[in-house]
Amino acid sequence: MERAKMDIDFDHKGTKVQQLIDYLQLSISTNEYRVGDSLPSINYLKEKYEVSRDTVFKAFSELKTRKIIDSIPGKGYYVASNVKNVLLLLDEYTPFKEVLYNTLIAELGAAYKVDLWFHQFNEELFNEVVVNSVGKYNKYLIMNYHNEEFSNILTQIDKKKLLLLDFGKFDKNGYYYVCQDFDESFEQALESIKEDLSIYKKIVYVINKTHKHPRSSIACFSRFCTRNHFEWEVVDEIPKAFQVNENYFYIVIKQQDVVNIIKKARLDYLKSGRNYGLLAYNENPFYEIVEDGISSISIDWEEMGRIAADFVLHDTAVQTYLPTTIVKRNSF
Numbered sequence: 001m002e003r004a005k006m007d008i009d010f011d012h013k014g015t016k017v018q019q020l021i022d023y024l025q026l027s028i029s030t031n032e033y034r035v036g037d038s039l040p041s042i043n044y045l046k047e048k049y050e051v052s053r054d055t056v057f058k059a060f061s062e063l064k065t066r067k068i069i070d071s072i073p074g075k076g077y078y079v080a081s082n083v084k085n086v087l088l089l090l091d092e093y094t095p096f097k098e099v100l101y102n103t104l105i106a107e108l109g110a111a112y113k114v115d116l117w118f119h120q121f122n123e124e125l126f127n128e129v130v131v132n133s134v135g136k137y138n139k140y141l142i143m144n145y146h147n148e149e150f151s152n153i154l155t156q157i158d159k160k161k162l163l164l165l166d167f168g169k170f171d172k173n174g175y176y177y178v179c180q181d182f183d184e185s186f187e188q189a190l191e192s193i194k195e196d197l198s199i200y201k202k203i204v205y206v207i208n209k210t211h212k213h214p215r216s217s218i219a220c221f222s223r224f225c226t227r228n229h230f231e232w233e234v235v236d237e238i239p240k241a242f243q244v245n246e247n248y249f250y251i252v253i254k255q256q257d258v259v260n261i262i263k264k265a266r267l268d269y270l271k272s273g274r275n276y277g278l279l280a281y282n283e284n285p286f287y288e289i290v291e292d293g294i295s296s297i298s299i300d301w302e303e304m305g306r307i308a309a310d311f312v313l314h315d316t317a318v319q320t321y322l323p324t325t326i327v328k329r330n331s332f
Contacts, residue, residue: 016051020059025113026136028068029085039069039077067110084138086114086312089129091121091143091166091212094255096282096301100165103305104141108312119145121212127153139312141165147182147214163311163318165304169214176318178307180299182213185324187220189297194228196332200249200277202231206261208254209236213281221251244270249277251297255284262291278331293329300325 010019027033040048042056060077063069070080088104090097105114115137119126126145130153133140140162145151147167154162159175168179190197197203205221207213218234225232235242238257244250244265252258258280265276272278272291280287283298299322310316 010049016055017058017062020045020049020051020055021062024059024063025068025083026085028079029083029113029138031082033079035079035082037079038075039079041076081111083110084112084312085136086112087117087129087133087137087140087142088114089117089119089126089133089140089142091145092118094282095284095286096298099283099285099301100305100308103302104309104312107306107309112312119143121145126151130154130156133157137161139163141308141312143167144170146170147212148216160315163308165308168321169216172319176311177320178304178311178318179321180324181321182217183220185321186217186297187224189324189326190221190224193326193328193332194224196328197230197249197277198228199247200230201247202233202245202249204233204235204248204250206235206238206250206252206254206257208238208257211254213253238264244268244276246270246275249279251279251281253281255280255282258294272331273329279326283327287327287329291331294331295329296327297324298327299323 010016014022024039033039042053042060045051045056046053060069060071064071064077066083068079068081068083069077071077086108088101101116108114117129119129123145130142134156138161140157142154142162143165144154144167147169150170150172162175164172164175164177164179166179168177169182203225205218207215207218221234222232238260242260242264244261250261252261258278261278262272265272270276272294278291279295279297281297283296283301287294287296303322307316307318307320311318
């Protein structure tokens with residue numbers, strides 16, 4: 001009698017075809033079925049899981065299209081290649097996160113299936129995704145829910161399979177990580193342009209209280225300005241009456257605030273680089289062309305993608321902070 005090694009508990013989170021695909025792929029990626037092993041027949045899976053032949057056939061056909069399994073007429077289906085499963089759990093969608101994702105996908109190639117989730121800074125959703133993923137993936141690439149506190153739910157994941165991304169101002173206790181430093185590295189980057197900033201009347205840090213950017217960066221910003229005798233201000237939100245001033249330099253965290261500042265400046269016929277300065281946090285492809293070029297302060301998101309891919313491919317023991325650098329364009 002044929003025996004299916006995996007066990008499926010169908011739920012309402014997807015079609016039965018997709019769930020059967022996921023479970024078959026998981027059993028292959030975890031080596032329950034190795035390359036060359038025969039798979040249970042369509043009839044066996046139909047009866048065991050009380051699904052239609054068509055459901056099983058569609059699942060097998062999709063896996064065959066992906067070149068994970070193949071078939072021999074009269075003998076049935078077998079494992080053709082071992083596809084690894086990777087969980088990529090990010091905080092929220094932004095263009096620079098897309099750069100990270102695209103780099104990771106390009107580096108890993110077709111032998112890896114990456115499931116992308118966003119927790120949207122919702123702790124309940126974060127915990128649910130992590131709990132439901134335990135044991136289902138070969139590697140876990142996760143942006144922690146908080147920059148200052150390690151999420152204890154992550155202890156359910158094997159340390160050797162987990163890579164922490166981006167946030168990381170907490171005791172990482174032997175975990176692998178590739179993070180950015182929102183404080184001292186931010187301050188050092190500002191030091192590299194202090195001569196450029198010296199021509200401005202005031203430096204304004206627009207951090208936006210609704211954004212999850214670490215508030216600790218405010219202390220580093222104020223320290224930098226005080227040390228260099230710059231007049232400075234921190235703005236937590238941009239109200240309707242907000243006015244862009246000539247000879248002010250704006251460091252802006254949220255992309256929507258970058259847009260708002262440019263729009264408000266245009267109402268007074270002001271242009272970045274000519275009438276005021278503008279530095280946007282996190283590099284973005286459209287910053288190269290908007291306003292003849294908007295300067296950015298950022299880590300290298302492609303580099304984070306490459307390091308994450310190397311961790312997945314080669315089990316690289318990585319524990320590093322990426323440098324924060326400034327790309328100067330015409331907005332200075």
